[in-house]
Amino acid sequence: MTLDELDWEILRALQADGRQSAGAVGRRLGLSQPAAWRRIKRLREAGAISGQRLRLDAERLGFGVTVFLGVKLATKGRISLEDFERAVSAIPEVQTVEHVLGLYDYRLRVTARDLADFERVLRRRIMALPGVGNVEANVLLTEERRPGPIGG
Structure with missing residues (x-):
């Protein structure tokens, strides 16, 4: 186009x-x-515009913690990428699932009410998924809205 x-x-x-x-x-x-x-x-x-999005303010809705997780799948695991993506996408606190190139296989954006809630989600839901190997967590401190790829 x-x-x-x-x-x-x-x-x-x-x-x-x-x-x-x-x-x-x-x-x-x-x-x-x-x-x-x-x-x-x-x-x-032509597909240059696809859908419309509603942006919710997670903090105002009681979700005060956002954590980015780097997830490396276990090398000897028998889980396919599609199976992992489907399983992790079913966890409501996981906002985005990005398959990436680099040290980790996936980058997840996880929202939680507080750090204790995040720990519960991490231990009981994410680490319990088959095929999960190493995980690295980065807590979001501040976020700045940036214009999209064409400026604003």
Whole structure:
């Protein structure tokens, strides 16, 4: 798909606030509502825009601890990557599962109410998964919202 500058501007506008109507995007960029709608529809159909996301504030919802786990699968384990991904994805506290290249096989983002809750999740759920070898935990101290890949 070839994108022109107006397409990029539409993507930036929607990245800043995905709830905007086509009319609002058009007004912001000097387009009519139908022209903005057609462009947004084309971007969706081409796969440049996929879905809309609701971002929850975990801390305000009582989940004050976020931990990134590096997980190395045991070399002699008989669990497939797909089986591990399916099992770890079923744990509600695991927010993301990323298969990575490097020292660890997976990077997990885990949210918990506090450190005691995280320890429970780690011991009873994550370490109990078949195939788990080494695990390294990094507690998130602060997080800064960064614009997506096209700026904001």
